[in-house]
Amino acid sequence: MPPRLLSACAALVLAASPLAHAQDPAQVDAAAAAAAAHLKPDRIVPYKTVGTTTLTVSIFNPPGHRADRPVAGLVFFHGGGFNIGAPSNFYAQAQYLARRGLVAICVEYRIRSRHQTTQREAIQDAFSAMRWVRRHVAELGIDAKRLGVAGGSAGGYLAAAVTTLSGLDEPGEDTSVSPRADALVLFNANPDRGPDSRGFAKVQETMGDKWRTISPLHNLYRGFPPTIHFLGRADKNIPVSAAERAKAAIEKVGGRCDLHLYDGQEHGFFNYGRGDNTHFRLTLPDTARFLASIGFLSGPPNPADPIFQP
Numbered sequence: 683m684p685p686r687l688l689s690a691c692a693a694l695v696l697a698a699s700p701l702a703h704a705q706d707p708a709q710v711d712a713a714a715a716a717a718a719a720h721l722k723p724d725r726i727v728p729y730k731t732v733g734t735t736t737l738t739v740s741i742f743n744p745p746g747h748r749a750d751r752p753v754a755g756l757v758f759f760h761g762g763g764f765n766i767g768a769p770s771n772f773y774a775q776a777q778y779l780a781r782r783g784l785v786a787i788c789v790e791y792r793i794r795s796r797h798q799t800t801q802r803e804a805i806q807d808a809f810s811a812m813r814w815v816r817r818h819v820a821e822l823g824i825d826a827k828r829l830g831v832a833g834g835s836a837g838g839y840l841a842a843a844v845t846t847l848s849g850l851d852e853p854g855e856d857t858s859v860s861p862r863a864d865a866l867v868l869f870n871a872n873p874d875r876g877p878d879s880r881g882f883a884k885v886q887e888t889m890g891d892k893w894r895t896i897s898p899l900h901n902l903y904r905g906f907p908p909t910i911h912f913l914g915r916a917d918k919n920i921p922v923s924a925a926e927r928a929k930a931a932i933e934k935v936g937g938r939c940d941l942h943l944y945d946g947q948e949h950g951f952f953n954y955g956r957g958d959n960t961h962f963r964l965t966l967p968d969t970a971r972f973l974a975s976i977g978f979l980s981g982p983p984n985p986a987d988p989i990f991q992p
Contacts, residue, residue: 714771717955721773723788724780729814730807732852735797737807739814740769740788742780747823754784754978755824756867757815759808761835761950764801765794772832774954775966778989782970782979785824787815791840801836806852808840812861828978830865830907832969835919835949838871842898845907846873849895865976866909867969869952872920873898873928899931906937910972912965914947942968963990 723740730737744753756779760771769788776786791807792799812831819826833841843850844861851857875885875897885893894900909932913925925941932939944951944961952965967983967990974980983990 714768714953714955718770718773721770721777723773723776729789730810730852732792732803735792737790737792737811738769739790739811740773740776741822742773742776742786742788743823744780744783744785747785749821749823752819752823752825754828754830754973755815755819755822756784756786756830756832756865756973756978757812757863758786758788759791759811759831759833759837759840760788761833761837761869762793764799764804764836767793767837771834771953774962774989775832775969778966778987779970779973779979781987782983784973784978785822787822802850804836804840805843805847805850806855808844809851809861810855812844812863813855813857813859816859816861828864830867830973830978831863832867832869833871834869834952835871838868839873839898841866841868842871842873843896846898846901846903847896863907865907865973865978867972868909868911869965870913870917870920870949871911872924874900874924876900878927879924899928902931902935902937904935906932906935908938908972908976910940910942910969912942912944912952912968914944914949914951914961916946916948917951919949940972958992966990 724743725741726738727741728736729739758772758776760767760769769790772788776788780786789811792803794800815822815829816826831841831844845863845866875893876882876899911925913920913922915922922943929939929941947961950956951961954962956962970979970983
């Protein structure tokens with residue numbers, strides 16, 4: 683796809699995000715980093731180099747994990763309107779789910795405030811990251827048939843994009859490995875870039891009939907992976923009606939989509955470090971129960987786990 687088309691779409695996403703312009707990026711990133719400062723991945727390894735930029739993945743392993751005993755995997759893409767954010771935004775969720783028995787991976791991708799890039803590069807990096815994980819499932823100890831993807835806000839769009847879209851790869855990348863996931867965990871995400879989405883008039887003006895190429899909701903397919911979506915009813919970016927449309931569209935192709943709505947909650951309500959972490963603690967066991975229901979984890983959440991304590 684011509685770069686100008688994806689760049690135009692990037693401008694729409696950035697304008698819609700409360701984190702893109704309303705707050706100083708450095709302050710937001712610093713606050714998020716401080717909240718997760720005590721959380722340490724088992725490994726941080728590079729997955730891609732573009733020019734002088736090396737991008738990494740942060741890996742959390744289950745206790746006593748062995749590569750010759752593969753378990754499920756879950757890849758996280760942070761939010762931030764393609765402008766701010768960091769892999770550590772999902773470290774708390776990743777650490778807990780790894781402790782429950784899967785390999786959790788948090789992805790660094792290019793963002794505007796740090797790399798002076800657009801949505802185009804973020805999408806390319808998301809595809810690259812998923813392909814890197816799939817190429818390395820044997821050494822990571824991940825079951826290739828149980829590799830899920832998770833994301834919040836812009837990261838939720840990336841999670842949906844890698845599972846539905848094509849032709850948005852880094853130039854020259856080996857595309858022989860599929861980036862598609864086997865399950866999706868979405869937090870205030872909007873995979874719709876179609877006629878019912880906000881800002882569609884501008885998308886159509888710029889892209890014409892090519893708008894479908896960047897709209898995950900319009901590229902669903904039979905056998906679409908099971909999905910769970912968390913959204914606050916007071917989210918000013920993503921109306922409940924958009925989430926309900928996505929749920930209906932996934933179910934129409936025979937897929938599963940569990941939609942969890944939270945009264946009075948705004949964009950980013952689920953994040954670790956948000957307030958007293960009430961909704962982080964509410965969404966996390968629901969995530970675990972969903973993953974257990976599709977065979978990614980076993981057993982129910984333990985309410986005595988330290989992460990659920992105030």
